[in-house]
Amino acid sequence: MSGTGSHRACGRFTVSLPAMTDKHLTNIGFDSFDLPDPVLQGIREAGFEYCTPIQAESLPIALAGKDLAGQAQTGTGKTAAFLIATLNHLLRHPAHEERRANQPRALILAPTRELAVQIYNDAQALTKYTDFTSAAVFGGTGYDKQRKQLEAGVDILIGTPGRLIDYYKQHIYDLKAIQALVLDEADRMFDLGFIKDIRYMMRRCPPPQKRLGMLFSATLSFRVNELAYEHMNNPQSVEVAPEQVTADKITETCYMTANEEKIPLLVGLMQTMTEARTIVFVNTKRVADKVWGFLQGNGIDTAVLSGDVPQKKRLSLLKRFQEGELAVLVATDVAARGLHIPDVTHVINYDLPEDAEDYVHRIGRTARAGASGDAISFACETYAFSLPDIEAFVGHAIQTQTVDPALLAEIDPNSRVYPKKGSRQPHRGKDGHKGHGKGHHHKSHKPKDGEKPKKRRRRRHGPKPPQSGNRE
Structure with a gap:
């Protein structure tokens, strides 16, 4: 680790970074590493010159062929670090002559499709000057297309556990030629219940001694470290954590609000923002639909990103948001982790998350790569109990303030917009109760003119009750 200013203590690398040319970059250039020319060309064309702290600390280990488990704050360059290390390893270690086309050389596991x-x-950007082929495999779309890609053969296989295991069990590909294995967002894998699938995949790869293993995570909890030591070859632990859990350029504010004030406050705040790119986080799909409906109904073009939005539509919405065509995205926690969306200026926690760690991941969507941003939270009657746990987790008090009536927009209760027919939004009658959707309404028993009312037969469940006087 010479040249990085780090020292090793108790088998763990503790960060002591050298002087930086920028607060979020070290003065260590990528050209200071002994990287193959095709990789360096891809790095330069991608616009990378100096390493972030996690890159400066992890690359010397991985480039030396040693396994590692890396922890770093979200948005700090973990993806580039493990991709560069993977490409270097594949170029330095040619594939076995007996390798078949449907045997990928590198496997990268991710928790979400996005x-x-x-x-x-x-x-794709970093392999531009190499001969490597890559493919992304994930559920929700493109089943036959992805299958054909695997059958044709790829060098670098990237995917989510479910779809990967599906194809594996069909013998579309196998893992016997894997030379590099990467597990990204390992803590999220536990949260989403993928850990059995991850172990299934890892056990079907060559043993840890015969491949390069890298694990990256926002937190290196006990269970993540246990996974690393179970399936990796004596991994070195690299932790690059800032003095504070949240990014230092995020301005955090919390409004103490009543439940009925949340929509007027949200619309009022949105109306004061100019040239903003905002993600509004909610805890449930039902609330996402409600928030979307009121924003849309009050002239604020919005989209919903949640787990049950079809994959093709989710990717389209993300692209529109990333390109600035959409200024507001209402999202459940499916969007809180692992996505790099540039230039997000505001994150609004319409609902405070019940898990304090989710708060950090949500507001981490803004102030990325050295930019600044605003994180606004609503501590309402339902979720205010989460605030003390969040403040304890981030290690500082969040500035709270009461709601200025001037911030509350006048909202017509009938201004809410509902999704078009054919969506998953339930039908709602005039009384506001959920119905059964088109084609499933109960028939009316109102009699026609001159017709006697029909008696509705009550449907009995179970045996006929005993008559009076015959009870036992």
Whole structure:
């Protein structure tokens, strides 16, 4: 680790960074590493010159062929670090002559479809001057297309566990030729219940001694470290953590608000923002639909990103948001982790998350790569209890303030917009109760003119009750 200003203590690398040319970059250039020319060309064309702290600390270990488990704050360059290390390893260690086309050489596991696509896009840029092929495999779309890609053969396979295991069990590909294995957002894998699938995949790769293993995570909890030591070859632990959990350029504010004030406050705040790119986080899909409906109904063009939005539509919405065509995205926690969306100026926690760690991941969508941003939270009657845990987790008090009536927009209760027919939004009658959707309404029993009312037969459940006097 010479040249990085780090020292080793108790088998763990503790960061002591050298002087930086920028607060979020070290003075260590990528050209200072002994990287193959095709990789360096891709790095330069991608616009990278100096390493971030996690890159400066992890690359010397991985480039030396040693396994590592890396922890760093979200948005600090973990993806580039493991891609560069993977490409170097594949170029330095040619594939075995007996390798078949449907045997990938590198496997990168991601917890979400959006993250898999992001890693794939970064891989495309960094492999431009190599002969490597890559593919992204994930559920929700493109089943036959992805299958054909695997059958044709790829060098770098990126994907989510479910779809990967599906194809594996069909013998579309196998993992016997894997030379590099990467597990990204490992803590998120536990949160989403993927850990059995991850172990299934890892056990079907060559043993740890015969491949390069890298694990990256926002937190290196006990269970993440246990996974690393179980399936990796004596991994070195690299932790690059700032003095504070949240990014230092995020301005955090919390409004103490009543439940009925949340929509007027949200609309009022949105109306004061100019040239903003905002993600509004909610805890449930039902609330996402409600927030979307009122924003849309009050002239604020918005989209919803949640787990049950079809994959093709999710990717389209993300692209529109990333390109600035959409200024506001209402999202559940599916969008809180692993996505790099540039130039997000505001994050609004319409609902405070019940898990304090989710707060950090949500507001981490703004103030990325050295930019500044605003994180605004609503501490309402339902979720205010989460605030003390969040403040304890981030290590500082969040500035709270009461709601200025001037911030509350006048909202017509009938201004809410509902999704068009054919969506998953339930039908709602005039009384506001959920119905059963088109074609499933109960028939009316109102009699026609001159017709006697029909008696509705009550449907009995179970045996006929005993008559009076015959009870036992």
